[in-house]
Every structure is written in structure tokens, then in C-alpha cells.
Amino acid sequence: xxxxxxxxxxxxxxxxxxxxxxxxxxxxxxxxxxxxxxxxxxxxxxxxxxxxxxxxxxxxxxxxxxxxxxxxxxxxxxxxxxxxxxxxxxxxxxxxxxxxxxxxxxxxxxxxxxxxxxxxxxxxxxxxxxxxxxxxxxxxxxxxxxxxxxxxxxxxxxxxxxxxxxxxxxxxxxxxxxxxxxxxxxxxxxxxxxxxxxxxxxxxxxxxxxxxxxxxxxxxxxxxxxxxxxxxxxxxxxxxxxxxxxxxxxxxxxxxxxxxxxxxxxxxxxxxxxxxxxxxxxxxxxxxxxxxxxxxxxxxxxxxxxxxxxxxxxxxxxxxxxxxxxxxxxxxxxxxxxxxxxxxxxxxxxxxxxxxxxxxxxxxxxxxxxxxxxxxxxxxxxxxxxxxxxxxxxxxxxxxxxxxxxxxxxxxxxxxxxxxxxxxxxxxxxxxxxxxxxxxxxxxxxxxxxxxxxxxxxxxxxxxxxxxxxxxxxxxxxxxxxxxxxxxxxxxxxxxxxxxxxxxxxxxxxxxxxxxxxxxxxxxxxxxxxxxxxxxxxxxxxxxxxxxxxxxxxxxxxxxxxxxxxxxxxxxxxxxxxxxxxxxxxxxxxxxxxxxxxxxxxxxxxxxxxxxxxxxxxxxxxxxxxxxxxxxxxxxxxxxxxxxxxxxxxxxxxxxxxxxxxxxxxxxxxxxxxxxxxxxxxxxxxxxxxxxxxxxxxxxxxxxxxxxxxxxxxxxxxxxxxxxxxxxxxxxxxxxxxxxxxxxxxxxxxxxxxxxxxxxxxxxxxxxxxxxxxxxxxxxxxxxxxxxxxxxxxxxxxxxxxxxxxxxxxxxxxxxxxxxxxxxxxxxxxxxxxxxxxxxxxxxxxxxxxxxxxxxxxxxxxxxxxxxxxxxxxxxxxxxxxxxxxxxxx
Amino acid sequence: xxxxxxxxxxxxxxxxxxxxxxxxxxxxxxxxxxxxxxxxxxxxxxxxxxxxxxxxxxxxxxxxxxxxxxxxxxxxxxxxxxxxxxx
Numbered sequence: 020x021x022x023x024x025x026x027x028x029x030x031x032x033x034x035x036x037x038x039x040x041x042x043x044x045x046x047x048x049x050x051x052x053x054x055x056x057x058x059x060x061x062x063x064x065x066x067x068x069x070x071x072x073x074x075x076x077x078x079x080x081x082x083x084x085x086x087x088x089x090x091x092x093x094x095x096x097x098x099x100x101x102x103x104x105x106x107x108x109x110x111x112x113x114x115x116x117x118x119x120x121x122x123x124x125x126x127x128x129x130x131x132x133x134x135x136x137x138x139x140x141x142x143x144x145x146x147x148x149x150x151x152x153x154x155x156x157x158x159x160x161x162x163x164x165x166x167x168x169x170x171x172x173x174x175x176x177x178x179x180x181x182x183x184x185x186x187x188x189x190x191x192x193x194x195x196x197x198x199x200x201x202x203x204x205x206x207x208x209x210x211x212x213x214x215x216x217x218x219x220x221x222x223x224x225x226x227x228x229x230x231x232x233x234x235x236x237x238x239x240x241x242x243x244x245x246x247x248x249x250x251x252x253x254x255x256x257x258x259x260x261x262x263x264x265x266x267x268x269x270x271x272x273x274x275x276x277x278x279x280x281x282x283x284x285x286x287x288x289x290x291x292x293x294x295x296x297x298x299x300x301x302x303x304x305x306x307x308x309x310x311x312x313x314x315x316x317x318x319x320x321x322x323x324x325x326x327x328x329x330x331x332x333x334x335x336x337x338x339x340x341x342x343x344x345x346x347x348x349x350x351x352x353x354x355x356x357x358x359x360x361x362x363x364x365x366x367x368x369x370x371x372x373x374x375x376x377x378x379x380x381x382x383x384x385x386x387x388x389x390x391x392x393x394x395x396x397x398x399x400x401x402x403x404x405x406x407x408x409x410x411x412x413x414x415x416x417x418x419x420x421x422x423x424x425x426x427x428x429x430x431x432x433x434x435x436x437x438x439x440x441x442x443x444x445x446x447x448x449x450x451x452x453x454x455x456x457x458x459x460x461x462x463x464x465x466x467x468x469x470x471x472x473x474x475x476x477x478x479x480x481x482x483x484x485x486x487x488x489x490x491x492x493x494x495x496x497x498x499x500x501x502x503x504x505x506x507x508x509x510x511x512x513x514x515x516x517x518x519x520x521x522x523x524x525x526x527x528x529x530x531x532x533x534x535x536x537x538x539x540x541x542x543x544x545x546x547x548x549x550x551x552x553x554x555x556x557x558x559x560x561x562x563x564x565x566x567x568x569x570x571x572x573x574x575x576x577x578x579x580x581x582x583x584x585x586x587x588x589x590x591x592x593x594x595x596x597x598x599x600x601x602x603x604x605x606x607x608x609x610x611x612x613x614x615x616x617x618x619x620x621x622x623x624x625x626x627x628x629x630x631x632x633x634x635x636x637x638x639x640x641x642x643x644x645x646x647x648x649x650x651x652x653x654x655x656x657x658x659x660x661x662x663x664x665x666x667x668x669x670x671x672x673x674x675x676x677x678x679x680x681x682x683x684x685x686x687x688x689x690x691x692x693x694x695x696x697x698x699x700x701x702x703x704x705x706x707x708x709x710x711x712x713x714x715x716x717x718x719x720x721x722x723x724x725x726x727x728x729x730x731x732x733x734x735x736x737x738x739x740x741x742x743x744x745x746x747x748x749x750x751x752x753x754x755x756x757x758x759x760x761x762x763x764x765x766x767x768x769x770x771x772x773x774x775x776x777x778x779x780x781x782x783x784x785x786x787x788x789x790x791x792x793x794x795x796x797x798x799x800x801x802x803x804x805x806x807x808x809x810x811x812x813x814x815x816x817x818x819x820x821x822x823x824x825x826x827x828x829x830x831x832x833x834x835x836x837x838x839x840x841x842x843x844x845x846x847x848x849x850x851x852x853x854x855x856x857x858x859x860x861x862x863x864x865x866x867x868x869x870x871x872x873x874x875x876x877x878x879x880x881x882x883x884x885x886x887x888x889x890x891x892x893x894x895x896x897x898x899x900x901x902x903x904x905x906x907x908x909x
Numbered sequence: 910x911x912x913x914x915x916x917x918x919x920x921x922x923x924x925x926x927x928x929x930x931x932x933x934x935x936x937x938x939x940x941x942x943x944x945x946x947x948x949x950x951x952x953x954x955x956x957x958x959x960x961x962x963x964x965x966x967x968x969x970x971x972x973x974x975x976x977x978x979x980x981x982x983x984x985x986x987x988x989x990x991x992x993x994x995x996x
Contacts, residue, residue: 866943873949882980
């Protein structure tokens with residue numbers, strides 16, 4: 020099981036990886052058997068000797084011992100075989116390089132087609148300086164050498180005249196001789212490549228020690244061991260072979276065919292054909308998606324997965340198995356909200372807690388505690404699943420033990436116990452897509468009944484979670500080092516501030532905002548009973564202050580309650596979200612209660628809404644507190660004051676009904692008037708257009724100008740209608756409260772419910788699609804009136820006309836398509852950015868460097884500032900400094 | 910690269926920051942301060958118009974002082990190279 024139980028072994032460290040070509044000698048040396056038969060099993064079911072399941076390829080069956088190394092299947096590493104190709108085969112993946120080599124070397128003597136003194140000059144330059152110091156430049160030089168040599172027509176070494184070589188991908192080479200084009204067979208090509216001396220190969224960018232040019236033409240093909248291409252036995256008893264085995268079988272088949280043609284002196288064309296097929300099959304064996312080759316398939320259907328396909332793509336070895344490993348000690352389930360746990364916590368179902376374990380070492384100090392776990396066994400929480408006896412080097416699985424008591428008594432310091440997850444453990448919690456560093460944070464475990472993970476609502480913004488069925492993943496860090504790191508760096512409270520733009524990412528949304536508003540609004544007064552209800556739920560640590568109103572009965576203001584939770588010396592001011600329109604305030608002289616003033620920890624004025632406590636609102640209350648009083652102080656605020664907001668909402672209630680969006684008759688008439696007026700103006704525009712006197716907008720055609728002007732006018736109509744409707748809503752209206760405080764919904768939503776939907780658009784234009792000259796059959800041909808182009812006079816309260824429903828559906832569909840396209844595109848862009856930037860680091864001298872030490876930026880962000888520690892990007896906010904000094908001095 | 914030399918006025922353009930070729934001593938000092946070899950610096954092509962006007966040679970280090978919205982004046986160094994970064 021766990022690695023740490025094994026004996027410590029000196030680890031091997033990979034220092035570098037070098038890619039090259041295998042030489043035929045190397046392949047033959049590795050190979051333990053030559054494969055010559057394409058059939059795999061004999062009639063009796065035993066593997067064919069010299070077939071693709073030859074026992075010399077390694078032991079895979081239980082009980083089988085390997086004829087090569089003598090090991091059983093657990094120990095036998097598997098051995099390579101080989102296929103001796105009847106004729107050499109070009110690797111089409113190296114086709115362009117082969118082409119370059121053929122063109123730049125002599126067809127007779129194999130030397131590089133440059134004068135001898137130039138070769139020696141280049142060698143000196145190339146060897147001494149470039150390869151080591153400027154590998155990139157060396158590549159450029161190689162390119163120019165190849166170009167220069169390819170253009171030579173007479174060999175400077177032997178005087179042979181040179182011809183152009185034409186390469187038709189993927190396999191065929193021709194030489195343009197004066198007498199006509201002549202096909203170069205792999206045999207010819209190999210002969211030529213063999214003649215290239217090592218010194219000249221170096222100048223072609225080749226390291227002859229790891230890849231001699233002629234090795235690009237295969238004469239013998241390595242056959243991977245059986246463990247690389249295991250066969251599976253189906254329930255029916257039939258054997259099914261791996262795709263690679265099928266591909267190899269095809270190679271053997273073609274190879275044997277070619278061999279027999281050669282030995283029976285078959286006609287030249289048949290040999291040519293078989294040879295070409297062999298080349299295609301070998302190419303497909305390496306990459307079955309190589310362009311212009313015959314794909315290998317399973318009975319004319321599914322293409323085989325050959326070597327390249329195993330590595331490529333999302334499910335390939337690299338992205339699927341190396342970057343994306345599956346892990347143990349993790350859990351996944353639905354998340355649901357719990358406002359009464361800390362933001363640092365996560366509620367874990369008992370069932371999960373009994374499956375995930377932490378290993379603890381028994382010491383004289385914790386032995387009593389650990390005994391309790393062992394005594395509980397694996398099925399009762401908090402228990403233990405494994406006991407590792409240090410002196411016996413033995414793991415005991417408690418699931419198969421009866422006498423827990425005996426085990427518990429026998430525990431000794433030094434033993435290791437796999438203990439259930441208990442309250443206070445640290446775990447990592449994650450929601451996909453993991454776009455952020457805040458998408459994985461450390462939480463403290465709180466084991467609870469139920470089957471879902473519970474999270475505080477305030478951590479929804481960083482995860483972008485909601486509770487409509489979202490699932491999240493939980494991981495247990497098992498080493499003390501990892502646990503300490505999680506506690507110090509990943510804990511939720513360390514991520515209240517985001518490094519993205521210098522503001523808090525954790526904060527209230529929706530109910531928290533309406534709750535805060537209802538608590539702090541001037542009209543809210545609370546009785547003793549209510550105050551104790553709120554304050555006790557929020558676990559306030561200070562005493563309740565003197566009530567603001569003493570008679571006829573003691574009443575407290577919400578602002579008094581908020582002040583109980585604030586730091587004693589906090590000074591803060593800022594505009595509230597409701598500060599707009601008639602309630603606009605820009606300074607402390609505010610009669611609308613829309614400017615927040617906190618002096619010495621007392622909320623003196625202003626209501627709390629989205630601007631004061633909302634998530635992702637820079638320079639709000641939690642932001643200032645996190646920066647100036649520390650993140651744990653901000654967390655304390657989230658765990659106390661914010662609970663009070665929720666409690667207020669539970670006392671006061673917030674709900675909406677049909678009559679909340681009802682507006683009086685006179686409002687309806689006013690909107691009707693506005694509509695008539697707008698319609699008249701639009702008709703006037705259309706008349707002007709028909710008569711050709713419409714003033715065009717610069718750079719637009721007359722038609723475009725007309726459309727733009729109509730859209731502009733109708734847009735204005737909706738705004739006006741909305742304003743009229745909202746004017747008539749009572750301030751106590753719950754929808755109105757929600758839009759005004761920023762809790763949920765916008766003025767547009769409200770307008771659409773109470774007044775009118777307004778102009779529906781596709782790509783910012785009025786709706787013209789549908790029939791030839793009209794969107795729907797309900798209108799006249801070519802009609803330009805607002806109604807015929809997607810203007811909706813109706814609203815959601817009164818309902819839409821049939822035509823209006825269609826227009827609304829059209830515009831609604833566009834929105835859906837847009838979001839679908841946007842997410843996929845931005846997701847891919849994100850992936851590319853992350854791949855490009857992932858190992859850039861800020862080093863201790865403030866420079867940004869990549870992993871090779873190359874400098875990317877001379878000072879991080881050109882100012883060396885960590886945005887996390889700023890006021891919305893400003894390292895020093897002068898307004899804050901003044902506020903702090905002024906507020907405290909008095 | 911051949912062709913017409915870039916015109917002088919581009920140096921005066923408000924979007925072109927101040928470029929300066931460092932002397933050998935200055936260059937060595939900069940490299941020592943950053944603890945890097947020349948090729949670990951960002952690179953600038955010899956075909957860059959400003960580099961051509963400055964008559965810089967491959968291997969020279971150019972100091973660029975530019976106004977930065979975050980950092981006031983930001984100083985960057987570029988190594989002049991005779992080839993493009995990618996192939």
C-alpha cells in the first residue's frame with residue numbers, strides 16, 4: 020500500500036533525456052527472438068514459436084517462467100523481439116530529413132556538397148562555439164548549410180554532377196537525371212546515407228553517435244515485449260489481442276509475402292507492390308494517423324491504436340496518464356450549503372470520513388487516543404483501518420480482525436495507524452474547472468451526518484459553485500509536511516484576497532446582501548428578543564450596547580448590531596450600491612443613508628449592501644479589514660457578522676409575489692404615452708428614409724443609419740418605460756430591494772417584468788431572419804415597423820403576444836449559443852496560456868524567469884508589487900491613509 | 910537584411926521608448942548584477958528599426974527605458990541577435 024512502509028531505496032534522478040535512432044545492431048542485440056510468423060496461436064491454443072506471442076518475449080501468464088531470464092511474470096521485465104525486414108523501409112516521419120540529407124550530399128562519394136576548406140571552417144565554428152552555446156543559432160546555420168549544399172551542381176570532392184531529388188510524401192523519392200526521373204528505392208537511399216561521413220553529418224545537424232543517417236532507413240524492426248501489448252481473455256474464453264499486436268501481425272504478413280516473392284523470383288512489379296505495402300504498414304504501426312498512408316483498421320472499421328496514438332491527445336499517455344493521474348485518498352460528492360460552519364471548514368459525510376485515512380505514528384503521548392481508534396475498528400467512526408506493526412514489519416487490515424481490544428493493547432510507540440478522518444484534519448477541496456489557484460483550497464474537516472459535502476456560502480465565489488447539483492472533490496494530504504503546507508498556504512482564509520486584481524474574492528452574495536441591507540436600513544429596529552436571537556447566532560464576543568430607543572420599549576438599530584462585530588479602531592467610508600438616481604450621495608453629507616461612514620468601529624451612517632460586503636468588490640469592508648487587520652480578522656468577520664445578516668433575513672423574511680411587479684394604472688398610461696411617442700418618431704424616421712431625406716450616419720449606408728437610429732430610439736423607450744415603472748414601486752418592495760442593493764437582478768430584469776421587454780436583437784441588429792422579407796408571416800412584406808422587426812411591447816407580468824414569444828425565443832437562443840461558444844473558446848485559450856506560462860517564477864531578485872533562468876521580465880509587473888497586497892492595484896491608497904489618520908485623530 | 914534605412918524621426922515618436930547601446934563595461938555590470946549569461950536576456954532582432962538606427966551589432970546589449978503605468982520608469986535590457994527567436 021503506502022510507499023512509506025517499503026524499505027527506503029536510493030532514488031534515481033533523471034538528469035536528462037536524449038532522443039536518437041536505434042541502430043540495427045542495437046535492435047538485434049536487444050532482441051531475444053526473431054518473429055517470422057503472423058499467426059499467434061497454434062490450433063491447440065499454445066503460442067506459436069516465432070510468432071508474436073513467442074514465450075521469449077517475456078512471461079505474462081500466471082505461473083509461467085520466462086525462458087530468457089527465468090523470472091515469473093511479476094519479475095520478468097519482458098524482452099524485445101525483432102522482425103528482419105526483407106527489404107529496407109523508410110521511416111516516413113523522417114522523410115523531410117532524409118530528403119535534406121540526400122540533396123546536400125554527393126550521390127557518389129557521400130560527402131557534403133561544399134568545398135573542403137569551407138567544411139573544415141564550418142566544423143571549427145560549429146563545433147567550438149555554436150552547438151553548446153547557441154543551439155538555436157546552430158539550427159539556423161544548419162538550415163543555411165543544407166540550402167547552400169543543395170544548390171551545388173557538381174561535387175567539389177569527386178567532381179560527380181548532382182541532381183535534384185524530388186520527394187513525394189510520404190514515401191517516394193525520385194532523382195531528376197538528364198535522362199528522366201528515376202525512382203530511388205529505400206535500398207538506394209540507405210546506400211547513399213551510409214556513405215555520409217560522420218564529420219559531414221555533424222554539419223547537417225545530426226549527432227552520428229546517437230543517430231547515423233542510414234538508421235533512418237529500417238532494416239530490422241524491434242518488436243515490443245508482451246507486457247507492452249497484453250492480450251485479454253473475454254468471458255467467453257476467446258482471446259482478444261492488443262491493437263499493437265494486430266499491427267505487428269500485419270507487418271509480419273507483408274514481410275513474409277515480400278520474402279516469398281523475392282525467393283521465388285516473382286515479377287518486379289509484384290515485388291515493388293509488396294515492398295510499398297510493407298512501407299505503409301510500418302508507417303502505420305508507428306503513427307496510424309500519418310497523412311497519406313493506408314490506415315490499419317479492425318475489419319474495415321475502427322482504426323487501430325498504434326504507437327503514436329498511445330501517446331497523443333487528451334486520453335494519451337502524456338495528458339491522460341502522466342499529467343492526469345488518478346489518485347487515492349480522494350472523494351467526490353454533491354455540495355450543499357451550510358451557513359453555520361466556518362468558511363475554513365468543510366462538512367464531510369461520516370461515510371467519507373470512514374474511507375479516507377490519515378496515517379499517524381504512535382508515540383507515548385498519543386497512545387491512549389490511538390488506542391481508542393483501533394478499539395472502534397474500521398466500521399465505527401472515529402476508528403482506524405490499518406495497523407502497521409513496526410517491530411514485525413507487518414500490515415494488519417482491521418477489516419479482517421476480530422479482536423480490536425487485543426490489537427489496541429498491543430500497540431507500541433513506533434507503530435503506525437491508519438486513522439479515520441476526524442474533525443480538525445486538513446483537506447484540499449476542489450471544484451472543476453480549476454481556473455484559479457482559489458479553485459483548490461485547504462479546508463478543516465467537520466464530520467457530519469448526511470451524504471453531501473457542506474460548505475459555507477461565502478466560499479462559493481472563488482470556486483464559482485452553486486448548489487444546483489454541483490459536485491466537488493476532496494483530497495487528503497498524508498505527509499506532515501503536506502499537511503503543514505496546506506494549513507499555512509492553502510487554507511481558505513489565506514485566499515480571501517485574490518492576486519488577480521487586488522480585492523476580496525470571498526464575500527456575500529444574494530441573501531447576505533439583502534440581509535445586510537435589511538439589518539442596516541434606518542427603518543429596522545430590533546427588540547431585545549430579536550437582538551439576542553441575532554447576536555447569539557452570530558456568536559458576538561462583545562456586549563450588547565445601550566439600546567438606541569428606550570421607551571416605550573428598548574429597541575436597537577441594525578447599525579448598532581453591526582458595530583458590535585467591527586474592530587474597535589476601524590475607520591471606513593464609501594458609497595453604497597444604492598447611491599444612484601434619487602438617492603445619490605458622494606460625501607458624508609448624505610440624507611439618503613447611501614454613504615457609509617464607520618468611525619472608531621461604529622457604523623454611524625449608511626446602509627450595507629453589495630458595495631460594502633459583496634464578493635469581488637474591491638475596497639469594500641472585508642478587503643480593508645483583511646489588508647489592515649489581517650486575513651484571520653476578516654475570516655472572523657465572515658464567520659460572525661455575516662451569520663447575523665442571514666439571521667436577519669430569517670426574521671424579516673424576503674419574498675416576491677405577483678403584486679410586487681404590479682404598477683398602478685397611471686404608470687401604465689404613462690408608458691403607453693411614451694410608447695406612442697416613440698412609435699411616431701420611428702414612423703417619421705421610416706418616412707424620411709422612404710423619401711430619401713434621412714440624414715445618414717457618417718460611414719454608414721442609408722439603410723444602416725435607419726436601423727441604428729431606430730434601435731437607438733427604441734432602446735431609449737425601454738429605459739424610459741423602465742424608469743417610469745420603477746418610479747412607482749414602493750421602497751419596501753422586495754424585488755426593488757434586491758435590484759437596488761445588488762443582491763440579485765438588474766433594472767433591466769425589473770423593467771422586463773413590470774414594463775416592457777423592448778427590442779430583441781440578433782448580433783446587435785433588429786430581427787430580420789425568417790421568411791424572405793419579413794421574420795414572421797404575421798407581418799406585411801418588407802414592413803419596417805418596430806413590431807415587425809422584433810420590438811416587444813409586452814412584459815412578463817401581463818404576458819406576451821404570440822409573435823412576441825417567437826421574437827423573444829430567437830434572441831434567447833442567440834444568448835445560449837453565445838455562452839456555449841464562449842466557454843469552449845476561452846477554455847482552450849486558458850489552457851494554452853497556462854501551458855506557456857506555468858513555470859515562470861518570480862525569483863528573489865524580483866526578476867521573472869523561466870526554468871532555465873532566462874529573464875522574462877526585469878521586475879515583476881515592472882513595479883515588483885504583489886497585487887494581492889494592494890488596494891485594487893494601488894500599493895498605497897492615499898484616500899485610505901487620510902481616512903485612517905482623520906478618523907482616529909478626531 | 911538590406912533595404913532602405915529607417916527614418917530618423919521614429920526615435921522621436923511617442924510610442925518608441927528610449928533605446929541606448931550599453932558600453933562593454935556597463936554591459937558586464939548589468940550581466941553581473943542580474944547574474945545571467947548574455948543569452949538569458951530577452952532578445953531583439955538586428956532588423957528592428959531602432960536597432961538599425963543605433964547601428965548596434967549582434968552581441969550588443971540595449972537598454973530600453975520606458976514609461977510604465979505601474980512602475981514609473983521601467984528599464985529593460987535586450988540582447989541584439991542576428992536571427993529570429995523561432996526557427
